[in-house]
Amino acid sequence: MNILHESMGLSRMPQDALHTPQTINIVPQLLMQQQNVKSLDEALRNVPGITASVGEGEGGMAGDQFLIRGFQAQNDIYENGLRDFGVYTRDSFDYDHVSVIKGPSSEVFGNGTTGGAINITTKIAHLGDSYGGSFSGGSGAYYRGTLDFNKQIGESTAIRITGMGNENNVVGRDQLYSHRWGIAPSIAFGLGKRTTFTLEYFHQSDNRIPDYGVPVVTKPGTAYGLPVTEYGVKRTNWYGTSYDQDASNVDMLTGRLKFTLNPHITLYDDLRGGMYERYFSSSQEACDATCTANLFTNPSAAMVNRRGGVGGPEPYQQNDWSVQNVFSAVAKFDTGSIRHEMIAGWDVSHVYDRRTNYAYNFDGQNGTQKDTTSLLNPNPNQPGLLLGSLGQYAPNIVNIPGVGHAIYKTGDATDVGAFFSEQMWLLPVFSIKGGFRWDHWNSHYSANGGVAGSGVAFGQDQDTFNPTVSLMYTPDDNTMIYFNWAQSTTPLGLYVTNSSEPLKSSTEGFKPERSSLYELGAKYNAFHGRMGFTASVFRLEKGNSLQTDQNGDVSSSSDRQRNQGVELSxxxxxxxxxxxxxTYAFYDAKTLAGTAADVGKRIQYAPKNSATIWSTYTIAPNKPYNLTFGGGLTWREGVWLDAANTARVPATVEWDAMISHNITKRWRVAMNGYNLDNRLNYGSLFSNRATPSIGRSFLFNLSATY
Known part of the structure; x- marks a missing residue:
């Protein structure tokens, strides 16, 4: 469980967590098993400073949308070091462990990574035979099965298959469900040899109802808004319609080659192709001034505006494909008394996105908009509400705001990057590392069809340069003290698959976001390596801040933002x-300059204090009457939802627990309890809404390993 022993699993970050000069949080396999983690979102609840976003309007982005230290990370999710371009909710059935590398990391991962990067290390074929499976059931009509089969073939070849099937409702929320399945086979050749090649395939299908939470309102006489559930509205209320749906299919094929040329030089080449398809239809609620006034004077008359469809985020069919190749060479050699480790290579990627937009939320009898429902007792089955087809989305639909949205939207982006880094041990206990990455970034976006916004095309063409320098003092194998400086760049148009309009006329002149990190830290293995301790102080500065409002519009506030703080683990x-x-994190996150209303205010989504803890104790291990007890706390101080600090959600406090028993050496039974005090917490957030987290729930699990 000492995460400092974990490897990053990347040729560009070849050291373990102890010897990597950056704050790194790792969610290991054992922790995910004990908590019965089922998704990336659940795994990341063990990492302080990560906030989930419910997504913006005008395109209804949902799926996994995360912020790290208050900064957008929606395009900073990687799997085995390669970017996962898809927009979907990731199941964790194929995870070995999850790493969060905090702070600008463009030298390793490329553009983006203002707050950091999330890297998923998957289960791959290995030598030896192993077979396992599990079944879980519990609250919310929850049923889940997984399998993990690994078989060695001959001396150096192995195959592995992991799979998952999952059906569940969401405890504490009406109408919501998720039905998904996935499979991830892999085959590895040359294991233990000079040349190793691994071929991996991943497929996940998911059909779920999206949850855009509850609206935020400002009570008359108060200084800031809160979710309506803080004023007595039921946490179970869901404001969508029966047409809301999030159906996705993800396919990725990855080949990874490792060739040990000699004891000093190792070559790596990773290639991935991905295809993503998605049908998405959502209703995004808003409680306007009339609705707010009625909530506090005549609640039964309060009506929510479901801004879905026409005048809001229309349903759409999304089809994406991507390809990425990363080649790197790692050389280790000495020049006299100085030891060197040098890494150089390239990273080339292309991603394409196409959307077909549809119209709905209109009454087919008279062509007028119909998108309101009761705040207290919402009705998802509104009579007369139609789901429009492509043919209906035409200028002859009158009196409907927003009818002119483009029918077809396409975008693509190409990134050609080259990177280099070198670590030199000037003394046995002191080393310096320097590196850089250069990227040429090219992106395009076009919109056609509809009345307004049709027949337009925009493009961006930029070069970025991101350096890093680290100083490391390692008096022994268990200790490292370091200083790290790094920069990152986020050009406009980076989020091709994650944004409804990555480029448009109003944003063409926006400068890229530019971020710098200054970090001083220490890592220490104690008690013969049984325990690991880390501490760091950092300052993260970001200029030319880009912000997305509730309608999905991007604006450049030119704000200069700063997050400085302390992290412990x-x-x-x-x-x-x-x-x-x-883990614990303290963030002093503010806007230093720019828009007058934002200056001096806390950065949205960045909690001042947050912490997680999980602990287990085993009684009578290896005995017939063995028991393992565990429990933990997730705490996040209340956060602001906008840059001007006019809306807020209260603190999150969640108590979880587990108990397990090894029936035999191979069979295990467990029970997990979540949110034991049934507290009203909020998970995914956005500027004008928040999603209540699950209520009190329990899961039972039976698993076997051979």
């Missing part, structure tokens, strides 16, 4: 049979 075995992993 501890992980490992305290005593025999007693393990713990705990």
């Amino acid at each position: 501890v992980s490992g075995e305290i005593l025999k049979n007693w393990t713990m992993i705990g």
Whole structure:
């Protein structure tokens, strides 16, 4: 459980967490098993400073949308070091562990990474035979099965297949469900040899109802808004319609080659092709001035405006494909008394996005908009509400705001990058590392069809340069003290698959976001490596801040923002049979200059304090009457939802627990409890809405490993 022993699993970051000069949070396999983690979102709840976003309007982005240290990371999700361009909710059935590398990391990952990067290390074929499976059931009509099969073939070849089937409702929320399945086979050749080649395929199908939460309102006489559920509205209320749907299919094929040329030089080449398709239809609620006034004077008359469809985020069919190739060479050599580790290579990617937009939320009898429902008792089955087809989305639909939205939207982006870094041990205990990455970024966007916004095309063509420098003092194998400086760049149009309009006339002149990190930290393995401790202080500065409002419009506030703070972590075995992993983050996050209303205010989505802890203790291990007890806390101080600090959600406090018993050496039974005090917490957030987290729930699990 000591995360400092974990490898990054990347040729561009070849060291383990202990010897990597940056704040890194890792969610290990054992922790995910103990918590019965089922998605990337659930895994990342163990990492302080990560906030989930519910997505913006005018395109209804949902799926996995995360912020790190208050900064957007929606395009910074990687799988085995390659960018995952898809927009979907990621199941964790194929995860070995999840790493969060905090702070600008463009030298390693390319453009983006203002707050950091999320890297998923998957399960791949290995030598030896192993077979496993599990079944879970519990609250919310929850049923889930997984399998993990690995078979060695001959001396150096192995195959592995992992799979998942999942059906569940959402405890504490009306109407919501998720039905999904996935499979991930892999085959590896040359294991233990000089040349290793691994071929991996991943497929996930998901059909779910999107949840855009509850609206935020400002009570008369108060200074800022809160979710309506803070004023007595039921947390179970869902303001969508029976037509809302999020159906996605993801396919990725990855080939990874490792060739050890000699004891000093190793070559890596990773190639991935991905295809993503999605049908998305959502209703995004808003409580306007009349609705707000009625909530506090005549609640039964309060009506929510469901801005879905015409005048809001129309349903759409999204089809994407991507290809990426990363080649790197790692050389280790000495020049006299100085030891060197040099990394150089290229990273080339292309992504294409096409959307077909539809219209709905109109009454087919008279062509007028019909998009309101009761705030207190919403009705998802509004009579007379039609789902429009492509043919209906035409200028002859009158009296409907927004009817002129483009029918077809296409975007693409090409990134050609080259990177280089070198670490030199000037003394056995002191080393310096420097590196850079250059990228040429080219993106295009066009919109056609409809009345307004049709027949338009925009493009961006930019070069970016992102350096990094680190100083490291390692007096022994268990200790490192470091200083790290790094920069990152986020050009406009980076989020081709994640944005309804990545480029448009109003944003063509916007400068890229530019971020700098200054970090001083220490990492230490104690008690013969059983426990790991980390501490860091950092300052993260971002200029030319780009912001997305509730309608999905991007604006350049030219704000200069700063997040400075402290992060601490501890992980490992305290005593025999007693393990713990705990993290804490303090953020002093403010806007320093720019828009007058924002200056001096806290950065949205960045909690001042947040912490997680999880601990387990095993009684009588290897005995017939063995028991493992565990529990933990997730705490996040209240956060602001907008840059001007006019809307807020309260603190999140969630208590979870588990108990397990090994029936035999191969069979295990467990029970998990979540949100044990049934507190009203909020998970995904946006400027004018927040999604209530699950209520009190329980899951039972039976698993076997051979």
